[in-house]
Amino acid sequence: MSADCMDLWAVVPEMIIAGLALVLVPVAGWVWGRWRRIPVFVSLAGLLAAAALTAPMLITTPQEAFCGTYAVDPFRAFYQLVIELGAAITILVLSSHFHNTQQEPHAPVAVLFATAGGMGLAAATDLALIVLFLQMASFPSYVLVALVRSDKRAQEAALKYFIYGAAALAVMAYGLTFLFGLTGSLNLRAIGAALAGADAAWVALALGLVLIGYGFEMTMVPFHLWAPDAFQGASAPVSGFVSVVPKIAAFGGLLRLLLEAMPNGISAWPLVLAIMAAISMTFGNLVALRQSSLKRLLAYSSIAQAGYVLMAVAVAERSPGALRAVGYYLLAYLFMNLAGFAVVAQIERTTGRDDFEAVRGLARHAPWSTAALTLALLSLAGIPPLAGFAGKVFLLTAAIDGGFTWLAVIAAINMAVALYYYALVIADMYFRESGPRQAVAHHKGYNWAVGLCTMGTVILGIVPGLGTRLAEIGASLLQ
């Protein structure tokens, strides 16, 4: 390796995040009292700085760095910006949720580590780096779930999450070795060029194994099994983080892998993903119908949402609007899902519960939080004029345009069914009365996060052009 390959400028945002995380590890251990807030502020400032340095990459022409192992392109910049935003909002919620507790300084550190992993995954174009970054995005997430040491359910959830994750990522690494074996290269584009002549059966096997790893991160059925338990066991802000950041990173990584290493729909991945999309959304929605815990409900809802997004991933090569649709939807999903989890966190903080009973009649006691949760749920259901609606229109359009009309029909039926469980929660909050109860917890971090996410959901919905333009820019990647 020559010195030419040390393109350090290409990883400045990642270095800021990872460096801060390393510095904050000892700091988080030493701080006490009101100084516990330091890591929160430092990491927010770090994320802001990283975002500022990521943004200019939106307008670079796609190029490689580090001898072709790392990409500098608008695609990467877009996904990294979304991930940074998700991390920042999560840290806001966490700062309120763990305010004046032991966990307050530690949580942001773990978030930063996972963020760095997710950011790397969106940019890596080398099999070894992909494995590394996938692990890096996952391990801190296990830690986050297990953060409250006294909470038995959280420990159990973390263990389940960890075991599934370790197995899925190991299987995936195994699949990547096939790709290396078939082509003799670790570089995605070199693999893409060499794979055309390879044995179809081996390619299909490799694809299947690779999908297990990404499927685990993005909660694609049947690799979703960990999600409901992990989401329910973890504290709500952590569930929100896990449902958003690793998922977005995995979508970015999967898209890059498919488009660069498996061009021209090799081994029928468009059809495979279309089927997985249909299964994920149908399964997620059907099971969500029978949930009575908000966090579990949102877990199954996020499985279904992953199915919707996969629909456009499947046509990424065939429909010119597909990448834009995925990008826009992930941005919208970030806002609406984090808004939902932030309000659930507020409820959890006061009542310690997250069942429907806990939100019964909430509209009278906490009108603003209730309205925010309602908007988030309606947006997840795809009701206009909210961000989720425009996003679903883009996804459906892409699917029909890419020749999967049947998938669009299944998705539309799913969206109709999904409304049922979202509407049940809303009905509980507005249409029923509760006995005397406390309002939800209010604190600066919650309020900022809920406000930001709700604004994002509404503004992106009314003026989708803002999001589509950004996602359009982010649709160009190294090829």
Add this chain to the structure above:
Amino acid sequence: MLNVAIFLPLLTGFTVLALPRSRANLVRQVALAGGILTLIVAIILWVGFDPKGDALQWRTTVPWIPAIGASYDVAVTGLSLALIVLTAVLLTVVMLFVLPQRDRPHAHAFLFMLLATGLIGVFTAQDLLLFYLFFEVGLVPMYFIIGIWGGERRWYAALKFFLYTRAGSLAMLLGFLGLYLAMEPHSFSLPAIIAAKPLAQSPPLASSLVFFALLIGFGVKLPIVPLHNWLPDAHVEAPTEGSVVLAGLQLKMGGYGLIAVLLPALPDTVARFGWLLVALALLSLLYGALAALAQSDMKRLVAYTSVNHMAYVILGMAVAAMTGSITARQLALDGAAVQMVSHGLLTGGMFLMVGMLQHRTGTREIDRFGGLIGRAPAFAGLFGLLAFGSLGLPGLSGFIAEFQVIGATLQLSVWVAAITVLGLILATAVYLRLMGVLMGGATPEADKIAPLTPYEILPAGAVAVLSLLIGIFPAALIAIFVGAIRLGGP
């Protein structure tokens, strides 16, 4: 000015939300003022509309989602103008009616105002995506209205309403996407789609799929019989003012969609499935009337007659698509359009008056009442006017509408017209029975009935008088539909 009409209700809604919690009176008054202002704006639109001018007037076009070629594009045709005025009238009526009520006034007024914006938006949108957006904006508030202020089974009814119409609107969305992708270059613009008729040349499967998607979407709202299941529950459980808006206005979203979107965008496909539409219309017509005859609950009865009345809209559309004669087409579409306005006023008014009875006695069972003509002459008079208007007495608005549709149907097939007349007779029986019981021998319940208050006479009187005016001067209304007919032309 059109944009003012669309967003004035919404603005009123936000103003109301900003008012302090203690000022319930003020909230109601501001909401009423918002309704009246909307009505004034609607009348200005009407006066400024030139029936001989362009098909689309008061148009505004602004890019909205440039990436997929969707724009904020609104304009009025004659039909939309009539429905906007209807919306403004019923909004004002409803706000007047609820003026003395106090339960959660902020949310109540806000939801109704949001609903009005959605409705006016649907009637004016010239971009399919925008149309869809307003369509659903008109849907969500009704879910809350039924769920919060509804009757005993409001939970169930609200959810059923939400799910049914949502399933319908998603089918509609898929149909819209089909039209959008068939356009080259892709476009959601309704006038462009109507001009290009993109699916006319494509294989019949594609146009059939889009046709059925849109038929289901609009058919759930109208409703067409196999898709009507949500309607009785929603109407019965909704609060009085909710039923008024639901029956008077929201059903019109379906009718408007059929006449202003489905028919002009896919005229050949509609003609191809014309007999299916006729069959569905006759089924709805007879089923609605027969089901209404069997009801003992007044609200449920009125709800089923809506199924009967709205069947004329789909019959009119089918006839217009199938007939070769331009006069017959014009007659059919005029009839369908007048029916929408007339039904909006009459059924809106009837729900209002049933609500007044329920408010006084706590029951809606027909058999508990009687002798109203002596106890409450104002009530009896107004109610009679509305009922006779609905059953199609000549000189009232229902007659004008149904006569025109039947007249056009005669050109297509005598048998279809004959069955339609049978439906008309059955509907007459429904109203005569209702009137007979209400006005006949007195019952203990009737003693409790206090005379109507001004808050009640004014709204109910206004809709009755308007329907009377349409009956006497139908030409004034029909004249502005020229634009709508032009859109429906070949």
